[in-house]
Amino acid sequence: MLSYTLRRLAFAVPTVLIISLIVFLMLDMAPGDPTGSLPLTIPLEVREQIRISLGLGEPVMIRYFKWLYMMCVTEPLHIVQGMTGWNIAPEGPRILSWQTRSPVGDIIVQRVPQTLWVVGMGYLFGILIALPIGVISAYRQYSWFDQVGTFVSMIGFSVPTFFTGVVFILIFAVWLGWFPSMYDTTHVVRDWNSFVFQAKQIAMPVAVLALYNASQISRFMRASMLDNLNQDYVRTARAKGLGEKTVVLVHVLRNSMIPVVTVIAIGIPTVFTGAIITEQIFRVNGLGDALIRAIYVSDWPMVQTITFIFAILIVLFNLIADVLYGILDPRIRYD
Amino acid sequence: MPEIGQSVLQVQDLKTVFSTRAGDIHAVNSVSFSLQPGELLGVVGESGSGKSVTMMSLIGLLPMPPAEVRAGTVQFGGRDLLKLEQKQLQALRGRDIGFVFQDPMTSLNPVFTVGFQIMEPLRKHMGMDKSAARRRAVDLLELVGIPDAERRLRDFPHQFSGGMRQRVMIAIALACDPKVLIADEPTTALDVTIQAQILELVKDLRQKLGMSIIWITHDLGVIAGIADRVMVMYGGQVVEYGPVREVFANPAHPYTRALMTTVPSVRGERAPKLNVIEGQPPMLSQHPTACPFRARCTHAFERCARENPARYTVLEGHDAACFWDHTTGEPRNV
Numbered sequence: 001m002l003s004y005t006l007r008r009l010a011f012a013v014p015t016v017l018i019i020s021l022i023v024f025l026m027l028d029m030a031p032g033d034p035t036g037s038l039p040l041t042i043p044l045e046v047r048e049q050i051r052i053s054l055g056l057g058e059p060v061m062i063r064y065f066k067w068l069y070m071m072c073v074t075e076p077l078h079i080v081q082g083m084t085g086w087n088i089a090p091e092g093p094r095i096l097s098w099q100t101r102s103p104v105g106d107i108i109v110q111r112v113p114q115t116l117w118v119v120g121m122g123y124l125f126g127i128l129i130a131l132p133i134g135v136i137s138a139y140r141q142y143s144w145f146d147q148v149g150t151f152v153s154m155i156g157f158s159v160p161t162f163f164t165g166v167v168f169i170l171i172f173a174v175w176l177g178w179f180p181s182m183y184d185t186t187h188v189v190r191d192w193n194s195f196v197f198q199a200k201q202i203a204m205p206v207a208v209l210a211l212y213n214a215s216q217i218s219r220f221m222r223a224s225m226l227d228n229l230n231q232d233y234v235r236t237a238r239a240k241g242l243g244e245k246t247v248v249l250v251h252v253l254r255n256s257m258i259p260v261v262t263v264i265a266i267g268i269p270t271v272f273t274g275a276i277i278t279e280q281i282f283r284v285n286g287l288g289d290a291l292i293r294a295i296y297v298s299d300w301p302m303v304q305t306i307t308f309i310f311a312i313l314i315v316l317f318n319l320i321a322d323v324l325y326g327i328l329d330p331r332i333r334y335d
Numbered sequence: 336m337p338e339i340g341q342s343v344l345q346v347q348d349l350k351t352v353f354s355t356r357a358g359d360i361h362a363v364n365s366v367s368f369s370l371q372p373g374e375l376l377g378v379v380g381e382s383g384s385g386k387s388v389t390m391m392s393l394i395g396l397l398p399m400p401p402a403e404v405r406a407g408t409v410q411f412g413g414r415d416l417l418k419l420e421q422k423q424l425q426a427l428r429g430r431d432i433g434f435v436f437q438d439p440m441t442s443l444n445p446v447f448t449v450g451f452q453i454m455e456p457l458r459k460h461m462g463m464d465k466s467a468a469r470r471r472a473v474d475l476l477e478l479v480g481i482p483d484a485e486r487r488l489r490d491f492p493h494q495f496s497g498g499m500r501q502r503v504m505i506a507i508a509l510a511c512d513p514k515v516l517i518a519d520e521p522t523t524a525l526d527v528t529i530q531a532q533i534l535e536l537v538k539d540l541r542q543k544l545g546m547s548i549i550w551i552t553h554d555l556g557v558i559a560g561i562a563d564r565v566m567v568m569y570g571g572q573v574v575e576y577g578p579v580r581e582v583f584a585n586p587a588h589p590y591t592r593a594l595m596t597t598v599p600s601v602r603g604e605r606a607p608k609l610n611v612i613e614g615q616p617p618m619l620s621q622h623p624t625a626c627p628f629r630a631r632c633t634h635a636f637e638r639c640a641r642e643n644p645a646r647y648t649v650l651e652g653h654d655a656a657c658f659w660d661h662t663t664g665e666p667r668n669v
Contacts, residue, residue, distance in 0.1 A: 232441040238396055239436075240456040240507060241429030244421075254446050330491040331445055 005323055012315050019311040020071070024064050024304055032298040034098045054098055070095045071305060075105035082109060099299040107290060107302070108309070114185055115286030118202060119275040122209025127264060130214040134221020134260075138229060139248055149218065156215030165208045165281040172204060179204050183284040205282040209275060213267070220263050224256040231255075258328045265321035269313035342369040342410075343514055343547045344393075349407035350622075351385075351392045354400060361619040362388045364571040366407075370515065375541060375548040377562030377579065379555060379594070383616050385571035386551045390517050394432055395424045412514075430460040433508030437520040439500035443492035449476075449503050450488030456510045475506040478543075480536060498529035502536065509540065517549045522557065534561055555598055559583060567591050570617045570627030573646065577653030587655035589632045626658070634659040636666055 034054055035047045042050075055063065074094055081089040094103040133153075137146040156164075173181035180201050189195045228234065229252055237251045276288030283289075287306060294302035326332045351363035363385045370376055378386045391397045393409050393416060409416040412431065416424065428434075436442045443452060453475060454468040463471065469488065476484035479502040492500055501521060508516055518537070522530040538561055541548060550562060558565050558579065565582050567575040567590065575588040586592045593612045600606075614631035617623075626632070629639040638658050646654045647667070660667040 232436060232438055233444040235396060236434070236436060236442045236504070236507070237444065237455075239394075239428055239434035241425045241427065241460060242455060243425055251444050251447075255444070258446075329446065331493045 001323070001326055004326070005319070008319050008322065012319060016312055016315055017068075019315075020068060020308050021064065023307050023311065024067060025060070027300045027304055027307075028060055028063075030300075034298050034300070037297055066093075067095060067301070067304065071308060075103065075305075078103065079105050079109055082106070095301045095305060097294070097299055097302045099294060099297050099302065104302050104305045108287065108305070111285065111287045111290045114183075114284050115272065115275065115279070115288065118183070118205045118279070118282075118284050118286065119209060119271055121202065122206045122275070122278075123213050123268065123271045125206060125210040126213025127217055129210060130217035131221055131260075133214070134218040135225055135248070135253065135256075137218065137222045138225030138256075141226065146222075150222070153215035153218050156211045157219065160277075161208050161212050161275075162277045162281060164211060165205070165278055168204050168208055169281070181282070183282045185285050205278055205284055208278055208281075209271070213271065216267070217260065217264060220260050221256065224259050225252060228252045228255045258325065261328060262321040262325050265317050265324055269310060269317050272313060273310050341372065343372050344370040345408075345410035346389075346393065347408045347410075349389060349392060349409065350405045351388055351397070351402060352405050353402050358620055361622050362402075362571050363392060364619070364623055366568075366571070366573055368566055368573060368576060370547045370549060371563075372514075372547055373541075373545050374563045375550060375561055377558035377565040378549060378551045378568060379553060379558055379565060380568035381553060381616060384568040386568050387519050388571075389568070390519060390549060390551060394428055394434075394517075395419075395421070396428075396434075426460070429456040429508075429513075430511040431514050433510075433513035433516045435501070435504045435508045435516065435518040435521045438524045439497055439504055439521075440524065442504055443500060445492055448489055448491055449495070452492075453488070453503070453507050453510060456507065460511045471510070472506075475510055476503070478509070478540070479503070479506045481506075497525055498532060501525060501529075501533055505533075505536070505540070509544065509546075512544065513546055515547045515549065517551075519551045520553070521550075522554075523552070530557075537561065555594060567594070570623065571619050572623065572627065572643075572656060574628065574657070575653075575655040576646070577649070581650060581653045585649070585653075585661075587649045587653070587661045588628075588657050589634050589659060589661075590628050591655070592661070593631075593633075626656075632659075634664075638666065 033051070034056075035042070035050050038047070038050070051057070055066075058066075070093065074090055074092065078089045078094065081087065094105065096102065097104050097107060100107065133149050137149045140146055169181045172178045178200070181204075183201050183205060187194065187198060187201065189198050229248075231252075234247060234252055237247045242251075272287060275286070276292060278284070279286045279288040280292060287309075291303060291306045293299075294306070346369070347367050349363055349366045350361075353360040353362055366385070366389050368376070378390075380386050388397065388402075392402070392404050393411075395416070397404075404417055407417060411427075416427070419427070443449070450469065450472055453472040454463075454465070457463045457468040457471055458465070461468075461471075472488055473484045476487060481487055481499060481502055487495075492503070495503060504521070508518075521537075522533050525533065534557065537548070537550075550557070552558060562579045564577060565575075565579050566573055567582070567588065569590050575582060575586065575591045582591065583595070586595055590612075597610045597612060599609055612631055617627045617630070619627070623643045625641065626635070626639040626644055629635040632639065636658070642658075644656045644658045646656045648654050658666055
């Protein structure tokens with residue numbers, strides 16, 4: 001298993017490098033220019049000087065390798081230095097956001113906590129809701145619980161989050177006034193009251209994401225349970241005189257979790273990318289919000305970096321899913 | 336009719352119906368039989384004749400719904416199994432009645448070790464702790480002839496061959512020293528040499544442990560080799576029942592006789608074609624009011640379409656459900 005993991009990690013490196021090249025080149029070739037949003041009164045020569053000062057004067061491959069080096073070495077070391085205080089960061093240029101002129105690494109470090117809190121909790125709650133619903137729905141197939149669960153999850157799955165988000169704001173923020181419609185990042189939890197406020201402001205974005213994720217995962221859980229409930233080994237377990245609880249929650253669930261766990265693992269990076277829109281609606285200034293704003297103003301270094309991080313996450317969690325599969329299913333042997 | 340006495344298991348008028356969208360399926364119709372201590376009862380019949388469903392009904396292993404046991408009594412250890420609560424049935428399954436199923440490839444849970452699966456009933460029914468259950472599991476694996484038992488407990492089912500897995504299934508079924516072992520086509524999915532090994536094993540275990548066995552199969556050869564008595568089923572009914580020698584030497588029901596002719600002979604000229612019983616088994620959409628075999632029967636006459644024949648005594652302990660008398664070749668005068 002270990003050698004398999006290492007081999008897969010080694011294969012992931014070229015994959016990630018090719019992705020980085022594609023991301024870099026596509027954005028480089030994209031229409032739009034960092035000077036595009038500047039006033040038209042600026043003469044062409046000045047514009048050209050601005051472009052050169054932003055580092056756009058060099059050939060594209062040189063710029064790519066410079067960016068790649070900074071992306072993979074300089075920025076991570078700066079981030080580690082910022083967190084630990086060790087003096088390890090190299091001298092030299094960093095990837096600068098064209099928009100703010102500050103290093104993208106610093107911006108990302110500022111943005112990640114909000115995304116992790118809001119999106120992470122949305123995913124976590126989604127899983128916690130989905131698993132029991134999926135199990136009960138499958139065990140009581142075609143009962144009213146299953147009918148309602150399947151219907152709700154179908155809606156949650158087919159209605160996009162930007163719609164449910166707006167509906168939630170309309171109902172709970174505008175009409176009922178229970179929750180604020182915007183997420184205030186500067187809010188600090190100091191005492192009970194500020195904690196209640198934090199819980200209130202995080203409730204709606206988390207609920208929107210949890211509904212969407214729960215819909216998806218509960219459908220997987222239900223289908224996987226149904227696949228296993230009719231297996232012969234379930235009959236064997238019953239014939240051994242085991243209680244229904246043991247039969248379902250030990251024998252069936254353990255088998256059903258194998259595909260579900262991998263789906264959950266593969267879903268983690270898509271949650272980051274998919275939450276871009278939810279972050280926009282609730283004004284959560286997380287990673288997705290940073291990406292959208294950078295796209296608006298053609299801030300290519302920022303866009304390239306965040307997209308590349310998403311790509312790394314996807315490759316990494318695919319690897320994690322494969323390894324988990326091997327751990328959960330004794331029949332799978334990679335070596 | 337089966338004699339009432341010191342039998343281990345006494346089934347009377349068992350009736351099981353499946354409710355489906357297309358209507359009811361009467362899978363088991365008034366089945367009665369008894370099982371004596373230490374006896375091996377062979378149950379034969381073609382697919383869909385109700386062999387497995389009968390045995391699963393006894394112990395509540397059918398999914399309900401769609402299945403429903405509509406009538407009958409199952410006397411076991413002074414209790415009627417059909418009237419027991421789910422909890423009481425669970426306490427009985429695996430402890431007093433062991434099961435071995437047809438397909439050893441899928442009957443074991445793939446993600447748990449064989450040791451865990453053998454120890455489960457031991458810990459649940461016998462209250463053993465982990466180390467006692469482990470010792471017993473090693474004994475059981477040795478009993479069913481798996482070498483290096485200690486180490487193999489840690490293996491997963493996919494690391495065993497088909498025959499070995501069936502041995503593990505038998506070990507699980509025997510774990511708590513059951514009074515009755517129900518084996519549902521345990522050798523059908525195995526190739527013949529492995530089948531022979533399993534049959535030897537069961538013969539041997541029966542002598543060592545002295546339990547009663549119900550052996551479901553559609554292989555008459557297997558029945559002839561190991562059973563004391565045989566029960567032939569057709570269309571969810573018992574059509575013939577009696578001691579193996581007697582039934583094989585002197586089959587009274589046309590279906591049993593037809594079954595005997597389908598067994599290919601290993602001596603003499605090779606037949607150009609295998610013998611078959613022409614026609615299809617009946618669809619049991621209602622409770623039978625006529626003989627279910629009449630459409631395929633070479634001796635059927637007008638009464639067979641009007642009435643469902645009751646079981647009559649051919650000889651002491653041997654009965655059949657037919658209006659035709661095999662000794663005279665004429666309709667019975669009853």
